[in-house]
Amino acid sequence: MTKWVLRLLGAGYVTFLVGIPVGAVIWRALSPGIASAFDQISTSASLHALGLTLESAAIAVAFNTVFGVGVALILARHRFPGASIVELLVDLPLSLSPIVIGLALTLFYSSREGWIGGWLNARGISVIFAFPGIVLAGAFVSLPYVVREVLPVLQEIGTDSERAAETLGAGPFTVFFRITLPAIRWGLAYGVLLTTARILGEYGAMSVVSGNVVGETQTFTQFVSADFTNYDSAGAYAGALVLGMLSVLILAALSLTRRRGEKQQ
Amino acid sequence: MSIEVESLEKRFGSAHAVQGVSFEVPAGSLMALLGPSGGGKSTVLRMIAGLEIPDAGTVRIDGGDVTKLPARARGIGFCFQHYAPFRHMTAWDNVAFGLKIRHRPKAEIAARVDELLELVRLTGFASRYPSQLSGGQRQRMALARALAVEPRVLLLDEPFGALDAQVRKELRTWLRELHEKVAVTTVLVTHDQEEAMEVADRIAVIREGRLEQVGTPAECYNHPASEFVLTFLGPATRIGGTWVRPHDLALTREARPGSRPGKLVRIVRLGFETRVELLLDDGADTWVQLAGRAFDDLHLDIGDRAHVSADRARDFSAVPTASHALASEGPNGAAEASR
Numbered sequence: 001m002t003k004w005v006l007r008l009l010g011a012g013y014v015t016f017l018v019g020i021p022v023g024a025v026i027w028r029a030l031s032p033g034i035a036s037a038f039d040q041i042s043t044s045a046s047l048h049a050l051g052l053t054l055e056s057a058a059i060a061v062a063f064n065t066v067f068g069v070g071v072a073l074i075l076a077r078h079r080f081p082g083a084s085i086v087e088l089l090v091d092l093p094l095s096l097s098p099i100v101i102g103l104a105l106t107l108f109y110s111s112r113e114g115w116i117g118g119w120l121n122a123r124g125i126s127v128i129f130a131f132p133g134i135v136l137a138g139a140f141v142s143l144p145y146v147v148r149e150v151l152p153v154l155q156e157i158g159t160d161s162e163r164a165a166e167t168l169g170a171g172p173f174t175v176f177f178r179i180t181l182p183a184i185r186w187g188l189a190y191g192v193l194l195t196t197a198r199i200l201g202e203y204g205a206m207s208v209v210s211g212n213v214v215g216e217t218q219t220f221t222q223f224v225s226a227d228f229t230n231y232d233s234a235g236a237y238a239g240a241l242v243l244g245m246l247s248v249l250i251l252a253a254l255s256l257t258r259r260r261g262e263k264q265q
Numbered sequence: 266m267s268i269e270v271e272s273l274e275k276r277f278g279s280a281h282a283v284q285g286v287s288f289e290v291p292a293g294s295l296m297a298l299l300g301p302s303g304g305g306k307s308t309v310l311r312m313i314a315g316l317e318i319p320d321a322g323t324v325r326i327d328g329g330d331v332t333k334l335p336a337r338a339r340g341i342g343f344c345f346q347h348y349a350p351f352r353h354m355t356a357w358d359n360v361a362f363g364l365k366i367r368h369r370p371k372a373e374i375a376a377r378v379d380e381l382l383e384l385v386r387l388t389g390f391a392s393r394y395p396s397q398l399s400g401g402q403r404q405r406m407a408l409a410r411a412l413a414v415e416p417r418v419l420l421l422d423e424p425f426g427a428l429d430a431q432v433r434k435e436l437r438t439w440l441r442e443l444h445e446k447v448a449v450t451t452v453l454v455t456h457d458q459e460e461a462m463e464v465a466d467r468i469a470v471i472r473e474g475r476l477e478q479v480g481t482p483a484e485c486y487n488h489p490a491s492e493f494v495l496t497f498l499g500p501a502t503r504i505g506g507t508w509v510r511p512h513d514l515a516l517t518r519e520a521r522p523g524s525r526p527g528k529l530v531r532i533v534r535l536g537f538e539t540r541v542e543l544l545l546d547d548g549a550d551t552w553v554q555l556a557g558r559a560f561d562d563l564h565l566d567i568g569d570r571a572h573v574s575a576d577r578a579r580d581f582s583a584v585p586t587a588s589h590a591l592a593s594e595g596p597n598g599a600a601e602a603s604r
Contacts, residue, residue: 088604159351163316166336166409167343168414178366182353 026244029237040238045214049223050242051254056131056219057199060138064195068146069188073180075147077156092145093140102208105133129211134219137209138199145198149191153184186261190254197250201243266327266417266450267292268313275308275321276513282308284474290418290467292327295444295451301497302456305474305485307422310454314420326417332577342411342449346423348403350395356390356406357382363414364576381409384443401432412447417484421453427459433457458498462486470494495584502551504575511554513578516541516571518563524574527551529567534558541565543573 111121211217224239275283298306315336385405462482478490489495528543539560
């Protein structure tokens with residue numbers, strides 16, 4: 001009896017909190033018809049915002065994949081003074097409000113008052129209110145995911161198989177690409193997917209650093225938000241549907257990855 | 266290919282793990298590094314492999330100094346206690362790894378891998394992943410993987426340490442047979458004296474980072490260079506102030522010339538042997554190891570009086586009691602000293 005009450009309670013909680021509201025968005029987006037929803041998001045402003053988000057996300061994900069694996073390797077394989085500080089910094093974006101991240105980036109990179117922004121600006125590189133700022137904000141907010149997924153896997157597999165490969169004649173590159181990387185691949189894939197999801201959905205940090213110029217530096221979440229505040233709710237819901245579909249795709253990929261990863265164990 | 270290590274030194278922080286260890290492994294022979302856990306024997310092996318860099322000393326393989334060479338350039342095969350399988354590869358791919366990264370022709374790799382899998386009796390398991398193999402099978406796979414690259418020397422770090430007793434014994438016998446077939450110079454690290462004595466041509470006993478003795482199993486057992494080797498290599502007990510092997514003692518109901526009287530305090534029957542513990546009248550404890558039914562024939566029980574004589578026992582009175590006696594004159598020197 002209590003078992004059923006608990007189940008009902010759990011199911012009810014997530015249904016009312018997540019299920020129904022998200023369902024309502026989908027229903028609202030599609031109620032004028034699919035063709036109409038499609039028209040809403042195929043405006044040039046919308047397409048540009050989507051393109052900008054995907055493009056900046058691709059770059060930020062690439063950076064965080066490479067550096068995330070690197071940082072995880074260093075943390076897992078070397079004990080050094082300050083390692084715990086590095087770990088703390090890696091985790092910081094999880095607890096730091098995105099708005100603070102946006103402000104921090106601005107303070108450092110803004111061409112007018114940023115610490116190195118002026119220097120960069122003199123060399124023709126603007127970061128804040130430009131594409132590089134959007135990439136940086138995405139990379140910053142999503143920094144922890146690859147490291148957090150890869151680090152425990154590295155610690156669990158240990159170094160014996162890498163040493164074994166070495167004794168068989170493998171150099172550092174061969175060891176990394178043929179032993180280490182395949183061993184962490186599912187953890188890494190999971191981390192990359194989480195990173196992607198985080199960047200695509202980021203709004204707070206973007207709203208500080210992007211500049212939000214329609215057709216230029218407006219990201220997709222900003223586009224959705226702008227539509228909503230401009231009483232263009234059809235556009236806002238259609239945009240929300242696109243973001244929702246992207247997260248469903250990522251969710252499917254995540255569960256597939258997790259299952260593959262578990263099977264390998 | 267012979268291996269020589271000379272005056273090896275290694276510190277880990279404040280721990281002096283290896284202290285002035287020197288020995289030689291003749292080409293084609295099998296040497297066991299034997300000693301208690303944490304005694305530095307694995308560190309010696311890893312320094313031969315190039316997985317640890319010695320603070321001082323020299324490692325030579327086939328006469329050439331390899332001390333500064335990285336592990337991958339030493340031409341070694343190494344097996345880890347926990348097998349270190351490549352988990353994302355099948356057994357076949359594990360064995361093929363060393364050949365693939367050397368870009369050998371495909372046909373040659375295939376032939377060699379099949380041959381090795383047959384040698385380690387894993388022919389039917391080629392397409393299994395390590396997680397689908399038992400511990401013993403994984404270690405045999407790791408051995409085939411190490412042998413695939415035709416190493417100059419084979420280094421085994423507690424290869425059977427994680428296996429249960431039955432499998433250990435089987436693999437031990439099998440390893441000895443394999444060594445007869447392949448005849449590659451082998452160094453085996455173990456803390457199990459029975460394993461060392463059964464498998465190895467020669468044993469190097471290492472304790473607290475130092476070499477206690479090098480010699481054949483019989484030399485070390487019968488002519489131990491130190492009290493430590495004496496007690497570590499086999500059962501030992503004291504009688505009349507000197508060490509003896511308990512299976513060299515005789516137990517009788519009646520007194521004999523030179524025998525010592527005492528009382529039975531404990532009897533442990535292990536099937537193939539019986540251990541009889543006695544409290545001698547001179548106040549010393551000792552024990553006698555009797556084979557098969559020898560004890561039953563005496564019709565003795567706890568509390569009964571009996572006599573222990575050591576007239577057939579090996580004489581260890583010359584064994585230095587200071588436990589750090591080094592076998593600096595080599596195995597024979599140490600052996601001669603106790604004669």
